[in-house]
Amino acid sequence: MQKKLIAAAVAGALVAPAAMADGHGVAVSGSIRTGVEYTGDDWQVADNFSRLRFKASSDLGNGQSAYMNYEFRVNSAQGSIVTGPVTPSVCPTWASKAIGVH
Numbered sequence: 001m002q003k004k005l006i007a008a009a010v011a012g013a014l015v016a017p018a019a020m021a022d023g024h025g026v027a028v029s030g031s032i033r034t035g036v037e038y039t040g041d042d043w044q045v046a047d048n049f050s051r052l053r054f055k056a057s058s059d060l061g062n063g064q065s066a067y068m069n070y071e072f073r074v075n076s077a078q079g080s081i082v083t084g085p086v087t088p089s090v091c092p093t094w095a096s097k098a099i100g101v102h
Helices: 002-019
Strands: 025-031 034-039 042-047 050-061 064-075 080-082 086-092
């Protein structure tokens, strides 16, 4: 199940630029940092803090906008997901104050 989720996220990353062309939508990005380690006489697949991120923003009108950033760690060696902070915010064009966990 986890590998299907990772595959779907990678596929989403390929179509995200088209969805963001009008300034609305969700952008998917991240990094896959997987390597192979050799220790003694043993080979292992190792994860080096792979990440997956979803970002969205929308113009609320009247000089204000809202955005969301959700980033979490993906352990590509084990196929597991570790949740991370969500940062929602509403801000005027003259200031940027994030509300939430940073």
